[in-house]
Amino acid sequence: xxxxxxxxxxxxxxxxxxxxxxxxxxxxxxxxxxxxxxxxxxxxxxxxxxxxxxxxxxxxxxxxxxxxxxxxxxxxxxxxxxxxxxxxxxxxxxxxxxxxxxxxxxxxxxxxxxxxxxxxxxxxxxxxxxxxxxxxxxxxxxxxxxxxxxxxxxxxxxxxxxxxxxxxxxxxxxxxxxxxxxxxxxxxxxxxxxxxxxxxxxxxxxxxxxxxxxxxxxxxxxxxxxxxxxxxxxxxxxxxxxxxxxxxxxxxxxxxxxxxxxxxxxxxxxxxxxxxxxxxxxxxxxxxxxxxxxxxxxxxxxxxxxxxxxxxxxxxxxxxxxxxxxxxxxxxxxxxxxxxxxxxxxxxxxxxxxxxxxxxxxxxxxxxxxxxxxxxxxxxxxxxxxxxxxxxxxxxxxxxxxxxxxxxxxxxxxxxxxxxxxxxxxxxxxxxxxxxxxxxxxxxxxxxxxxxxxxxxxxx
Amino acid sequence: xxxxxxxxxxxxxxxxxxxxxxxxxxxxxxxxxxxxxxxxxxxxxxxxxxxxxxxxxxxxxxxxxxxxxxxxxxxxxxxxxxxxxxxxxxxxxxxxxxxxxxxxxxxxxxxxxxxxxxxxxxxxxxxxxxxxxxxxxxxxxxxxxxxxxxxxxxxxxxxxxxxxxxxxxxxxxxxxxxxxxxxxxxxxxxxxxxxxxxxxxxxxxxxxxxxxxxxxxxxxxxxxxxxxxxxxxxxxxxxxxxxxxxxxxxxxxxxxxxxxxx
Numbered sequence: 001x002x003x004x005x006x007x008x009x010x011x012x013x014x015x016x017x018x019x020x021x022x023x024x025x026x027x028x029x030x031x032x033x034x035x036x037x038x039x040x041x042x043x044x045x046x047x048x049x050x051x052x053x054x055x056x057x058x059x060x061x062x063x064x065x066x067x068x069x070x071x072x073x074x075x076x077x078x079x080x081x082x083x084x085x086x087x088x089x090x091x092x093x094x095x096x097x098x099x100x101x102x103x104x105x106x107x108x109x110x111x112x113x114x115x116x117x118x119x120x121x122x123x124x125x126x127x128x129x130x131x132x133x134x135x136x137x138x139x140x141x142x143x144x145x146x147x148x149x150x151x152x153x154x155x156x157x158x159x160x161x162x163x164x165x166x167x168x169x170x171x172x173x174x175x176x177x178x179x180x181x182x183x184x185x186x187x188x189x190x191x192x193x194x195x196x197x198x199x200x201x202x203x204x205x206x207x208x209x210x211x212x213x214x215x216x217x218x219x220x221x222x223x224x225x226x227x228x229x230x231x232x233x234x235x236x237x238x239x240x241x242x243x244x245x246x247x248x249x250x251x252x253x254x255x256x257x258x259x260x261x262x263x264x265x266x267x268x269x270x271x272x273x274x275x276x277x278x279x280x281x282x283x284x285x286x287x288x289x290x291x292x293x294x295x296x297x298x299x300x301x302x303x304x305x306x307x308x309x310x311x312x313x314x315x316x317x318x319x320x321x322x323x324x325x326x327x328x329x330x331x332x333x334x335x336x337x338x339x340x341x342x343x344x345x346x347x348x349x350x351x352x353x354x355x356x357x358x359x360x361x362x363x364x365x366x367x368x369x370x371x372x373x374x375x376x377x378x379x380x381x382x383x384x385x386x387x388x389x390x391x392x393x394x395x396x397x398x399x400x401x402x403x404x405x406x407x408x409x410x411x412x413x414x415x416x417x418x419x420x421x422x423x424x425x426x427x428x429x430x431x432x433x434x435x436x437x438x439x440x441x442x443x444x445x446x447x448x449x450x451x452x453x454x455x456x457x458x459x460x
Numbered sequence: 461x462x463x464x465x466x467x468x469x470x471x472x473x474x475x476x477x478x479x480x481x482x483x484x485x486x487x488x489x490x491x492x493x494x495x496x497x498x499x500x501x502x503x504x505x506x507x508x509x510x511x512x513x514x515x516x517x518x519x520x521x522x523x524x525x526x527x528x529x530x531x532x533x534x535x536x537x538x539x540x541x542x543x544x545x546x547x548x549x550x551x552x553x554x555x556x557x558x559x560x561x562x563x564x565x566x567x568x569x570x571x572x573x574x575x576x577x578x579x580x581x582x583x584x585x586x587x588x589x590x591x592x593x594x595x596x597x598x599x600x601x602x603x604x605x606x607x608x609x610x611x612x613x614x615x616x617x618x619x620x621x622x623x624x625x626x627x628x629x630x631x632x633x634x635x636x637x638x639x640x641x642x643x644x645x646x647x648x649x650x651x652x653x654x655x656x657x658x659x660x661x662x663x664x665x666x667x668x669x670x671x672x673x674x675x676x677x678x679x680x681x682x683x684x685x686x687x688x689x690x691x692x693x694x695x696x697x698x699x700x701x702x703x704x705x706x707x708x709x710x711x712x713x714x715x716x717x718x719x720x721x722x
Contacts, residue, residue, distance in 0.1 A: 028694070
């Protein structure tokens, strides 16, 4: 007896498999990806095969836990470099380990410092990229949005729209608690971002909620405390809005009144930079603001440093989390602290070759000051956008749209910075660069601890 | 049908008497019982790790049992010549094949039920008698059972034309590939620069190979903050998907077995 051909059967099987494939792609996979995926992306090359095998077998969380305990021992011994690959591995294995993202971001952003405790800012885009990845993989909770916003707000201290964006996202999550410190930070970020009305509105919303909670549970002390804190914050903001002339500006009668922010105060900024020794700068200068608290940002970087912007960097440029900073490029950022209207700081980059490689030929030294990041008592005069601040030589209204900032740039060569050739320490000239407006001072020494009574209206 | 169930019943009896399977099962149960002691290894919430680990133990043990159980089914019958005593009776080959498969799945189900019972017992002790999320936890091994039934069908299909050793690696390889398929597709869908050939190969593999990753539904149990949408619909769809693969593999296996010289 002739057997039936198997071809029709196999054709039927193939059709069934084709239908299964379509079902898989259109219905099952999107749902799986949304709910059941742990959102792992790519496979890290540093993961050894036995770990990979265990991870594939479903022991991801356990392996991640063991690796994180190992990372903890590296933290304790100060072996910070060894922690980086572990952070990457743990977050790949178990993307729901929020603490590892948080600690990882903080570690990358804050812990790599030079001998003078300056952070290696070349790492910061990686820290932000890690935060972004954490937010993507844990979008159901507020935590990583809050932590990433904190890095923007506290560490980068520039580009405040990013802090606002992340904290607004955090506020949309149900699990954010009512701690004023968390919610109030968004109101603070609004102010730093020049969104004053939004800040006041948020305080009002928070106050209404806090009053309701206090009314519901008056015996709970924290409810009383929360309400008071928010009320005080709102009061202070309303006073500032009045005294800085914000309401007057909205009403169109700013020019008629006497507000703290007018007339603009001339900060009379000037600076002199001396390359005292190879990779050692002395920066002196004048800043006509008597109250203590001004910090002027100073940046020394390669002239063609990737993603550099005036007075900073596009910190958000990175999308992938690679934990190796650009080892051939130099980016130093520090603050010049002003006392008695002067600053005088030695910046020693000679002891950290890895952080300051100085491989390029040309460098720029930038000075930057934005009232947005100023202390409140100074902002009381300058206002949020710098309306109360001016400078004959260095006022800039272009590099940060909507703000009046102080910005100045000097150029240096590698030979000058390393004291080579004509600039040699043995018989060569000493590189000295001056900004317009610099006023030498006979009393300009490092010993400047005398603080006079602050008074913005004092004669310079 | 009676013939099929009769063969299936005998197969279950044989399976539970096989020492190698009992040893694998014993190791699995032992690991499940000692798993709570390993919680100290991690800084993360202990129950999250424990959930992930215990479910993985069930998954891994079941996968090994599924392959080891089915890879010997037909070759052993042929080698011991016991197949002749069955096929000389009014038993069709397809009935023999299906009976063997259903027996294997039945034995697998029993062993997985035992492991799930141990899992529930461990969590009941940890949660001090409260039910908590134990019902949700028990859903995961149920989905694993569907996954293992597909794996058993794969191993059974290969057993019609390969030796047990080759079958072990072949089925293991298919299982490994099928388990990483969804994460692989996720990576691929995020990679805008992926080559068209890579995408084409992925599409082909996704159509031909069963996707075991669909049954990895432990994530919301391990990470309770994960929001679940249309869980019932998802379960039904994936079970249907699995049944189609099982039927396809059984039909293909029967066709090959039917034409094989024994």
